[in-house]
Amino acid sequence: MSMRPANFDYQRPTSLSEAIQLLANNDEAKALAGGHSLIPAMNQRLSTPEQLVDIGRLDELKGISTNNGTLSIGALSTHAQIAASSDVRTHCAALATATGLVGDPQVRNWGTLGGNLAHADPASDPPTVVLAAGGTLHLQGPNGTRSVSADNFFIDLFTTDLQPGELITRIEIPSLQGKKNAYVKLAHPASRYAIVGVCVVLEMNGNECVSARVAVGGATPKATRSPSAEERLTGSSLQVAAVDAAAEALVNDIAGDVMGDLFAPEDYRRAMAGVYLKRAVQAAMA
Amino acid sequence: MQLTGSYKFNHEQQAVWDVLMNPDAIAKALPGVDELIPVEGEPDTWRADAKLGIATVRGKYSGIVKLSEQNPPNQYRLTVSGSGQNSIIDGTTLISLSYDADNQQTILNWEADVQISGKLASIGQRLIGAAANMMSKQFFQGLEKQLPKS
Numbered sequence: 223m224s225m226r227p228a229n230f231d232y233q234r235p236t237s238l239s240e241a242i243q244l245l246a247n248n249d250e251a252k253a254l255a256g257g258h259s260l261i262p263a264m265n266q267r268l269s270t271p272e273q274l275v276d277i278g279r280l281d282e283l284k285g286i287s288t289n290n291g292t293l294s295i296g297a298l299s300t301h302a303q304i305a306a307s308s309d310v311r312t313h314c315a316a317l318a319t320a321t322g323l324v325g326d327p328q329v330r331n332w333g334t335l336g337g338n339l340a341h342a343d344p345a346s347d348p349p350t351v352v353l354a355a356g357g358t359l360h361l362q363g364p365n366g367t368r369s370v371s372a373d374n375f376f377i378d379l380f381t382t383d384l385q386p387g388e389l390i391t392r393i394e395i396p397s398l399q400g401k402k403n404a405y406v407k408l409a410h411p412a413s414r415y416a417i418v419g420v421c422v423v424l425e426m427n428g429n430e431c432v433s434a435r436v437a438v439g440g441a442t443p444k445a446t447r448s449p450s451a452e453e454r455l456t457g458s459s460l461q462v463a464a465v466d467a468a469a470e471a472l473v474n475d476i477a478g479d480v481m482g483d484l485f486a487p488e489d490y491r492r493a494m495a496g497v498y499l500k501r502a503v504q505a506a507m508a
Numbered sequence: 509m510q511l512t513g514s515y516k517f518n519h520e521q522q523a524v525w526d527v528l529m530n531p532d533a534i535a536k537a538l539p540g541v542d543e544l545i546p547v548e549g550e551p552d553t554w555r556a557d558a559k560l561g562i563a564t565v566r567g568k569y570s571g572i573v574k575l576s577e578q579n580p581p582n583q584y585r586l587t588v589s590g591s592g593q594n595s596i597i598d599g600t601t602l603i604s605l606s607y608d609a610d611n612q613q614t615i616l617n618w619e620a621d622v623q624i625s626g627k628l629a630s631i632g633q634r635l636i637g638a639a640a641n642m643m644s645k646q647f648f649q650g651l652e653k654q655l656p657k658s
Contacts, residue, residue: 252564259563259564260564263563263564263565264564266627267594268564268565268567268593268627268628269564269565269566270566270567341563341564342563343563344635344638378642379562379563379635379638379639379642380562380563381562381642443638443641443642481635481637481638482637
């Protein structure tokens with residue numbers, strides 16, 4: 223099996239607008255950020271873009287900051303930078319956890335949040351957290367800028383709302399400081415991809431959970447919220463019976479969509495989705 | 509690999525059957541396909557080229573599409589065999605229609621047996637089921653768009 227890519231043209235634009243122009247001009251061009259999903263596919267010749275537009279050095283897409291209670295993460299921030307960021311740890315601890323669990327150190331040091339979300343691999347960790355956290359993706363393309371909520375961004379397996387020529391510029395997440403949140407995953411022992419990953423965000427008033435967001439990934443074709451599990455948790459005091467009911471509701475919500483493979487069949491993933499919801503609630507409240 | 513799924517059309521069963529049997533409509537609905545070219549001497553059999561992509565995996569495939577075992581307007585078999593991306597794909601689907609008079613919907617159920625060998629099989633096993641579901645949904649939505657609004 224060949225492990226070298228087919229020939230391609232390489233461009234390294236010096237501005238975001240130039241990058242968008244290049245991508246908009248060529249259907250067969252691909253944006254290159256960290257390259258940790260695209261390059262392996264090219265090396266196997268499963269992906270043969272005519273042109274790579276290397277956006278990796280565009281400063282406009284870098285940096286992590288907090289403004290007025292909103293966490294803003296540049297699309298080119300690497301998983302390692304996000305996992306180590308004190309802003310992220312303070313305002314979205316679950317994302318720091320998730321990015322710290324992606325792949326291996328090489329992947330975390332090169333792979334970027336923007337590239338990860340644009341790729342929308344169902345077994346990846348960050349989409350699940352960005353969805354549960356109520357994130358917003360800021361996009362720029364040939365027709366200008368727009369923003370899309372994570373709820374509307376992930377459409378299906380490896381399929382997002384990104385239009386031809388559009389790039390993710392940054393990701394905004396409302397501060398979860400004061401809300402309990404956690405991400406837990408069952409990782410494939412070799413690839414570290416999520417067999418199941420669950421993120422919960424719980425707003426507490428004393429012992430009562432007044433609002434909840436629950437998202438699951440790994441088991442489903444895309445990061446998916448579970449409205450029924452959210453309903454079971456909301457208004458409860460997170461007692462065992464309520465969390466058990468939420469786990470069952472989550473499993474029912476995703477039942478028809480669960481993907482299986484030789485390593486982890488559908489039934490096993492369904493069962494683990496319930497187990498990992500309970501663990502996510504426990505981790506958030508710990 | 510065994511896969512199953514269903515799709516609901518808000519149309520009469522005969523109208524759904526007619527569009528399922530119409531090669532121009534099928535060509536329009538098949539993701540990445542421009543036209544179906546009849547194979548001489550083989551009834552209800554067409555050659556097609558498709559340009560398909562999921563994620564970074566994009567490529568050209570070519571293959572044969574065949575309709576058989578027609579029992580109008582209730583059941584038929586759709587067989588696809590093709591190759592591309594250093595892989596061979598063989599699939600056969602039994603498609604059954606029934607009419608739900610209460611909801612005025614035609615319900616289509618499909619049961620497929622898909623065999624994939626080569627490079628796609630080696631990397632894509634965890635994704636084949638989900639990819640098949642996504643593409644079948646695109647196909648049936650593509651057909652439904654061509655039915656008159658009811």
